[in-house]
Amino acid sequence: TVGALGYGAYEIYGKRHPVEQKPFDPKKRTVVVLGSGWGAVSFLKSINTDDYNVMVVSPRNYFLFTPLLPSCTVGTIELRSIMEPIRFITRHKSRNVKFYESECTDIDPESKTISITDVSDVKGAVTNTTIPYDYLVMAIGADNQTFGMAGVREYACFLKEIWDAQxxxxxxxxxxxxxxxxxxxxxxxxxxxxxVVVGGGPTGVEYAAELHDFLKDDLETWYPELADKFRITLVEALPNVLPMFSSQLIQYTESTFKQNKIDVLTKTMVKEVGDKSIKVMDANKNMVSIPYGLLVWATGNCPRPLTRKLMARIKDSQTSPRGLLVDDYMRVAGAPDMYAIGDVTFSKYAPTAQVATQQGLYLASVFDNLARIEEGKNKKITPFEYSHQGSLAYIGSDKAIADLPFLNGNVSVGGVATYVFWRSVYISNMFSFRNRFLVVGDWMKSKVFGRDVSR
Ligand code: FAD
Ligand code: NAD
Incomplete structure (x- = not known):
């Protein structure tokens, strides 16, 4: 039967099925994880659920592979190809994790409880509840930075979530x-x-690059009467784009953008956002109005409301407005038994998936060692050490840039070969075989048939 086949597929592919799940053991400590992004998933993949009851709370019941999100805005890759249901992890093989699709709205570090709210449109009788924890892992990421500027949330599009790309x-x-x-x-x-794209960090640059490819490869063919009228402008407040890359790669990106007719306005800061135009202060300190059809806002991160609320509760220890302060063991300053990983923290590392993944993995090892120490075994908990594996970005026309650590130095490369490398790195880092299969299929599909220009 279809049902039996369905079960069979689960058996073969992941050896997981709800039947195998065990109820929580009241003798074990409960670890509550907030979030289903890079940090949370990396933690969940490694935590030993024989040692702890593990529960996840997130308004998103899937993991999102953000590095390929810019490709979804133009249809090179389909959205579902870079999503993986969270239950793939929480019910995988012997893993035993409870998941609630809900938003955590408050955390009380004194009573060690969290308040959660059902986020679904179709709600049941209970929509709010309180959950106790023994350990809390904050992995809720960050919000989009708007600097409180009026009009940004109303008129601009962000690029962080699935719905943003849509x-x-x-x-x-x-x-x-x-x-x-x-x-x-x-x-x-x-x-x-x-x-118009605001912000010359990697999000803004990669989006402008993808948009350029879409205009050149597809829109100009299907809309020949408009072909010479498409324009892309990238606005950046600093003297150059991509400040985290080497100067050689910054120059290479800016010259590639010039060839691709993407106007890069550096030393230009957006000051006002209206429904049809933005006002910027240009390099000569003149206020200039720039009319736009589409405005994409990518000016970095700021703490989410829940993070700010928690910081206000423990304000004596949380003195940075930019994120949660943690020590070298990922413990949140001023909140016992609370840990934080990824973009929710303010640390010396850039807020990247690479950092969040390593922190998640590290924290799972801390919990493992804590359990072994409780069993009387001789284990030492060492501080977190970040190992930088390099930075990559797509810059359009089948070219990418890469700053890679090599011996004791750094190698900077850019071009078509780097693009092949970029693709292979992302494919190998994808969450599951299913994701890899779908993304490679999407790449082939858009090469053969072009991108879909339907709305
Ligand atoms: P996230 O992955 O953002 O996950 C946060 C989770 O918390 C989500 O599941 C969210 O739904 C959940 N959540 C939010 N609020 C609540 C709440 N109140 N209660 C419970 N759960 C909540 N980094 C790289 O290293 N390489 C790249 O190539 C790269 N490309 C990127 C491209 C784009 C377009 C973007 C936007 C980012 C990119 N990044 C990249 C950065 C990377 O995505 C982030 O650093 C990473 O997602 C941080 O992981 P995180 O787990 O801290 O947060
Ligand atoms: P970002 O913080 O890296 O860059 C934002 C840029 O916006 C800055 O250069 C800033 O000067 C500019 N800006 C801010 N306010 C402005 C204004 N009013 N007018 C004009 N410019 C303004 O942000 P991001 O690109 O969204 O990236 C967020 C994080 O995600 C970073 O840590 C980044 O490394 C990571 N990320 C990595 C990749 C990758 O590795 N390929 C891709 C995307 C994001």
Whole structure:
């Protein structure tokens, strides 16, 4: 039967099924993990659920492979190809983890409880509850930085979550179709086809690169009457884009963008955001208005409301407005039995998936050692040490850049060969074989048939 086949597929692929799950053991300590992103998943993949009752609370019942999210905004990759249901981890093989799709709205470090709210649109009778924890792992990531600027949340699109990529895609196609509308005024066509990206960090650069490819490879073919009117502008407050890369790669990126006719406005800071234009202060300190059709906002991270609420509760120990302060063992300052990993923290490392993954893995080993120490075994808990594996970014026209540690130095490479390397690194880092299979399929599909230009 279909049911039997379905079960068979689970048996062969992952050897997991709800039947195998055991109830929580009241004799064990309970670890509550907040989040289902890079840090949480890396922790969950390694934590030994024979030692602890493990529970996950997240408003997202899936893991999202963020490095390929910019490719989803233009349809090179389908959204579901970079998502993996969280239950794939929580019910995988012998792992025994409870999951609640809900948002944590409050944390009380004194009573060691969290308040959670059901986030689904179809709600049951109980929508809010309180859960006690013995240990809490904060892995809720960060919010989009807006600097409190009016209009950003209203008119711009972010690029962090699945729905952001969907919104960008819809807005872009709306702009293109409206520009082609009967008797549209020429200046309105110019505005609608002007795509502005704010922030020259890796998110802004990779999005501008993907957008360029889509315009060149697909939109110009399907909309020949608009082909010479598409424009992309990247606005960056600092003197150059990608400050975390070597100067050689910064130059290479800026010259590739120039060849690709992406205008890069450096030393230019956005000051106001309206529904059809932004006001910027340019390099000569003049205020200039830039009309746009699509506005993508990628100016980095700031703490989420829950993080700020927790920081306010333990404000004597939490003195940084930029994220949770943790010690070298990922313990949250001022909150007993609470740990934090990934973008939620303010640490000396950049907020990247690479850091969050290593911290998650490290924390699972800390919990393992704690359990062994309780059994009377001689184990030592050493501080977290970050090992930088390099930085990669896609810059368009099948070119990528890479800063890689080599011996005691650094190697900077860029070009088409680096793009092949970029692809292979991301494919090998994908969450599951299923994700790899789907992404490779999407790459082949968009090469053969072009990207889908439907809304
Ligand atoms: P996240 O992965 O953001 O996960 C946070 C989780 O917490 C989510 O599941 C969220 O739903 C959940 N959550 C939120 N609020 C609550 C709440 N109140 N209660 C419970 N759960 C909550 N890094 C790299 O190293 N390499 C790259 O190539 C790269 N590319 C990127 C591309 C893009 C477009 C973006 C946006 C980021 C990229 N990054 C990259 C950065 C990387 O994605 C982040 O550093 C990483 O996601 C941080 O992991 P995290 O677990 O801290 O947070
Ligand atoms: P970011 O913080 O790296 O860059 C944001 C940029 O926006 C900065 O250069 C800043 O000067 C600029 N900016 C801020 N306010 C501005 C304003 N008002 N006007 C104009 N420019 C303004 O942010 P991001 O690119 O979103 O990345 C967030 C994190 O995710 C970083 O740690 C990054 O390394 C990581 N990430 C990594 C990759 C990758 O490795 N390929 C890709 C995406 C994100």
């Amino acid at each position: 919104k960008i895609r819809t807005r872009l196609m709306d702009c293109v179709e409206s520009a082609g509308f009967a008797s549209q005024a020429p200046e309105e066509v110019d505005r609608l086809l002007h795509m």
